[in-house]
Amino acid sequence: EDQVTQSPEALRLQEGESSSLNCSYTVSGLRGLFWYRQDPGKGPEFLFTLYSAGEEKEKERLKATLTKKESFLHITAPKPEDSATYLCAVQAYNTDKLIFGTGTRLQVFP
Amino acid sequence: EPEVTQTPSHQVTQMGQEVILRCVPISNHLYFYWYRQILGQKVEFLVSFYNNEISEKSEIFDDQFSVERPDGSNFTLKIRSTKLEDSAMYFCASCVAGVGEKLFFGSGTQLSVL
Numbered sequence: 001e002d003q004v005t006q007s008p009e010a011l012r013l014q015e016g017e018s019s020s021l022n023c024s025y026t027v028s029g030l031r032g033l034f035w036y037r038q039d040p041g042k043g044p045e046f047l048f049t050l051y052s053a054g055e056e057k058e059k060e061r062l063k064a065t066l067t068k069k070e071s072f073l074h075i076t077a078p079k080p081e082d083s084a085t086y087l088c089a090v091q092a093y094n095t096d097k098l099i100f101g102t103g104t105r106l107q108v109f110p
Numbered sequence: 111e112p113e114v115t116q117t118p119s120h121q122v123t124q125m126g127q128e129v130i131l132r133c134v135p136i137s138n139h140l141y142f143y144w145y146r147q148i149l150g151q152k153v154e155f156l157v158s159f160y161n162n163e164i165s166e167k168s169e170i171f172d173d174q175f176s177v178e179r180p181d182g183s184n185f186t187l188k189i190r191s192t193k194l195e196d197s198a199m200y201f202c203a204s205c206v207a208g209v210g211e212k213l214f215f216g217s218g219t220q221l222s223v224l
Contacts, residue, residue, distance in 0.1 A: 036215075041217070041218075043201045043203075043216050043217050044153065044201070044213075045215070046212040046213065049212055087153065089153075095166060096158035096165055096166040096208070097168065098145075098153075098155060100152045100153040101152065102151070102152050
């Protein structure tokens with residue numbers, strides 16, 4: 001069964017303290033791995049898509065990487081506005097659906 | 111920036127009543143989706159819709175659920191006879207070209223079934 005596990009469940013960082021979020025996945029055939037940001041009471045907001053092992057993508061303080069079993073979202077020198085829940089999702093071949101993990105709730109304190 | 115719009119933002123209903131959740135996808139998008147998130151749980155896929163028909167649905171999407179694109183702009187999710195366990199945040203999403211593409215999600219409709 002295709003599934004996604006994210007860790008840690010919650011992460012508290014001081015402003016400027018870099019860290020990484022983990023997404024482990026099992027999928028029959030990976031079409032794409034997606035990272036989304038979700039603010040309270042809002043829908044997921046797209047961040048990145050990764051398609052193959054070794055691929056990396058960056059956006060401002062965020063960098064996503066992908067291996068055959070997991071993905072990392074690296075946050076460099078985070079700011080309080082980076083506080084949110086970060087969701088990882090995978091899509092297999094021959095399906096429309098995204099399978100989401102439970103997310104990592106990130107809090108960045110000034 | 112274009113966005114997916116959902117109405118209402120909150121819906122309270124009695125068990126057994128019908129509800130219709132409404133969505134206006136981004137105008138040039140061709141693929142439409144409904145997902146839901148029960149409080150504290152994962153975002154779950156319900157259904158995908160393309161070319162005026164359902165292309166895929168999950169086990170959750172039983173006979174009590176239906177989707178419709180009644181005109182060129184709206185996309186609706188109907189629950190015929192709501193149950194307590196239908197209480198969740200329902201998200202509409204759309205994308206240009208389907209699988210492998212990034213989804214744009216609306217802000218959701220919080221459905222509470224009493």
